[in-house]
Amino acid sequence: MTANRALIDTSLVATAAGALAVLCSAAAFAGVLADGRWMFPAVLTVVGVAAVGALGRRFRRRLALTGLAQLIGLLLILTALFCDQAVLGVLPGPAAIGELGDQLARAGELVRTGVPPVPAEPALQALVCLGLGVVALVVDVIVVTLRSPAVAGLMLLCVFAIPASLADDMLPWWTFTAGALGYAVLLASGGQHRKWRRHEDRNRVAHTLFGRTTVAVAGTAGVIALLTGAAFTGVGTEGRLPGAVPEQFSGTDGIGLQPFTSLRGQLNRDRVVELFRVRGLRQDSYLRAMTLRKFDPQRGWELEGLTQGVDAGVDLPLPEGTTIGRGIPERVEIQPIGYRDPWLPVFGTPNAVTGMGPNWRYDPAAGIVFTQINQESRPYVERATIPDPTPEELRSARGPMPITAAYLDTSGTPPQVADLARRLTATAPTPFDKAVALNRYFTDPANGFRYDLKTAPATGGDALSDFLFRGKRGFCEQYASSMAVLLRAVGIPSRVAIGFTPGYRDGDERVITTEDAHAWVEAYFPGWGWQTFDPTPLSDGRTALPGFLHRELNPARQLPSQMPGQAPSIAPPTAGPVPWAERPDGADAGAAHPPGETAGASPWPITIGVLVLGLALLATPAVVREARRRRRLHAVAAGAEGAAGTAWREVLDECQDRGTRPAATETARLVATGLIEHYGLDESGTKAMRALVVAVEREWYAPPGQAPEATLPETLHGVLDSLRRAAPLDLRSRLFPRSVLQLRQANS
Structure with a gap:
């Protein structure tokens, strides 16, 4: 009489091993995503796809039907996680499909232009989950249906290679260990060269999965993975996909700013983060990181036409179109603290920048110091001139404008916006007076504009008109974007600048934090070049208007020679998110099998176990x-x-x-x-x-x-x-x- 033995369905073992291998390979994304918010959605996606595949095979469905069911399951999971407009919270209606498509399109922009590590924004989470879900489906077919677990290693290598080639440093060592362990278990799930039967003795399965051979394979694979990771990092693209260059960005729709860099990720943090400490700055001035010259009515402001420039380590030429270099000389020491970005912020008109390391370039046309090599920001010294023209000098600025015509491009500007610009400047005799009139339009409380971290709800397809004529509520992006468009509408070259206000004093230093992130406008005047205007109606003392603009906007007040020494009050940070909670991995669902070596296992215990595991994950x-x-x-x-x-x-x-x-x-x-x-x-x-x-x-x-x-x-x-x-x-x-x-x- 044959002794009863506990049996286990080996197809379920292979399914679990495939899902585990995909998740272990996905650990590599920890090297390019700055936080762990993507992990739980990724686990839920891979486990869900594997569970649907196991159920389809349990009920003897054909391969094509099982694959289709897995794809539908993947779509349901993505809809539930990333779509607000889903029917009943999980069903993908037309609105939800469109929303998911928008998320994936934005994710493509973020991948092409971001500098790792980047915050795990919802769009990137959706893209990672979609990719892992598809990989999990293919691995499931290769491992379970085709019974070729070794071949699945090619798919896993692709998963691992993407973050390895994007990161400028080697990925965390534990990600290689996790990948090696997952692949070793996957190979072992093949049942010692397919000698496993459909239902096999549990002890034999456990011995195969966790025996000496598997340990040896895991160790060897770990060493190979470490060497491969180092090679991928060495020949990678310095933190960018091939073909991506710093002048490409992404961002919000409408009149918002398009740049996406690690800077934006730092500014979106839930607490105040110190970015710079500055010594030697006597004259208040904005710290400019980049300028944007292209306006697309549907996409917003974008940086376009950034050239290779000149070596930033030598004496720098005057900006394009500038012939008057007079102003207040400054020697400023800037120490980056929590800042890491391919844009090196500078004050005023830079004359020389030293100490920041190699491979930095300066574009005189855009006024930007940048690098195409992902590297840590080092303390640097800038010799700069802070322009200080008088209103009379800017009123009398005449002559040719030797700058590109792109700074005057008004393509797509709505007629009602251009008409508003003309009405506001109808009595202004000079371009300077027109610029002041437009600036005053936003800052005069009588006109109804107010600063708000949330914009008013859109009422139509034209975000610019919504802001100017109906909402009149927003933050610096909306104000700077709108004024720059109005300037061009009356024939004044303009661009949008992004950077920081001067921060607050701390002894003999200035401290610039994420609270000081700001956008403003630069208008061009022949000879004097690009001059700062700021239409954002800030009331917290962070504005650093140049002297000529302060005198025009506040004629009854005397401009102080220097910002008061007292730092503006900074509210204690509101509570940030609670640190990422550990998620239980879940236990393998075991089920009693009927006695007898040839007896088939009942599907219901396994089915119930999978459902219980899925519900436990959902309830976590x-x-x-x-x-x-x-x-x-x-x-x-x-x-x-x-x-x-x-x-x-x-x-x-x-x-x-x-x-x-x-x-x-x-x-x-x-x-x-x-x-x-x-x-x-x-x-x-x-x-x-x-x-x-x-x-x-x-x-x-x-x-x-x-x-x-x-x-x-x-x-x-x-x-x-x-x-x-x-x-x-x-x-x-x-x-x-x-x-x-x-x-x-x-x-x-």
Whole structure:
């Protein structure tokens, strides 16, 4: 009589091994994506595709039908994760398909132009998940149906080679180890040269998968992977795909700015990050990183025509079209802290730049110092001239304009926008007076423009007209973009500059942070070249207007010779996202098999196990969110240290779950006011929100050691209850809380 033995379906073993190998190879993306938000969606995608394949084979479906089901499953997963307009949260209707297409198109731009490591934006997450899903499907067919696990290594090598060739440094060593382990398990799943039967003894399978041969293969593969990774890095493209050059960007639609660099990723962080320390700057001036000259009504402002320029390590020529080099001389020492980008920011008109390392170029036409080699920014010294013409000198600026006609291009400018520019400047006798009139139009409170980190909702297809005539609300991108278009409409060459305001003083240094990121306008005047204008109505003291513009916009006030020494107040950073939570890998689902060596295993235990594993993965974000909520509520109730800050973070997470993520630059009081208005909190909720802000400010600014308010738990519950009454969460937001997954970034 044959002894009963526990059997396992070897096709399921091969399926699991294929999915594991794909995920281990995907670990290489950790070297080019700056954060881990992509990991959970990637795991969910690969496991989902593998599970659909296993179910299709379990029910004896044909290969073509199983593959089609896997593709449909992949589409459902991508829709649920990355589309707001999905039917019932998961079904891909026409709107959701269009939204997913837009995400993938944006991801293509980010891949072509980004400098790794880049933030794992939703568009990049969608692209990674789509690619891994397709690879998981192909590997599943090769390993399970064709029974050729070694061949699947070619697909895995492609997955690994993409980030390896993009990174300028070697990928983290553990990614090579993970890839080697996954490939070794995949080879072992072939069952010792296909000697496995359809249902095999579990002990024999375990011995094959985790025996000495597999360990030896894993070790050898690890060494080969390390050497291959070093080779790919050495012959890579210095952080860019072939054909990509620094002047190519991507960004927002409409009148927004198009540049995408690692700078943009740094500016989108959830907390204030110090970028530069500057010594020696006496005259307030903007720190310019790049200028954009092309305006596309559908895409926004883009950098076009950047030349190879001249070596930035020698004395630099005057900018193109500039013959008057008079101004305030400065010698400035700039130390990058948290800044890494192919654009080297400079003040005013650079005369010489030293210390930044090799391979930096200067384009006199664009006024940009840049590199095509991805390298760390080093401390550098700039000798510059800060132009200081008088209004009278700019009014009398005459003569030819030896600059490219592209700076006057008005293609696509709506007629009503051009008419507005002419009406605003009808009484201005000179180009300088026209530029001042346009600048004043945005900064004069009587005209209704206001600075806001969110733009007004669009009402039509023309974003520029929406902003100028209806919304009148936005941040520096919208203001600089709009004024530059208006300048061209009245015949004044213009471009948009991107960089930083001068920051705040810290002893004998200036500190420039992500809060100082800014965009402004540069208009051209014969002889004097490009001069700064700033239409953004900032009220926080960060504006650094040149003397001629300050005197024209504020004729009754005397321009101080220097910015006051006191630093502008910076609000304590709002709570950033909670560090990425560890996701359980899940356990292999085992099922009892019928006794007897020849008996077939029942499909239902495996099916149920796969479903349970899938449901567990789906429930993980909600479980993590609930555990975090309970931990915080307990800490607040117990009066633990920092209880007010803990309560505030819980409120911010509740709002983020509802799609609202306040900017880190806003104070707690300003954030609270915005949330009360946005959600329409009732009287009790408004009262509780204001009491919470008082408790938070007391904890931040009062001397340490003070006990939290005794009524803090009731205050927190009052805010949360009011939020739930005013804006109850839908099912999708409960299952996939944004505060845990962080799949989407709020508008900045």
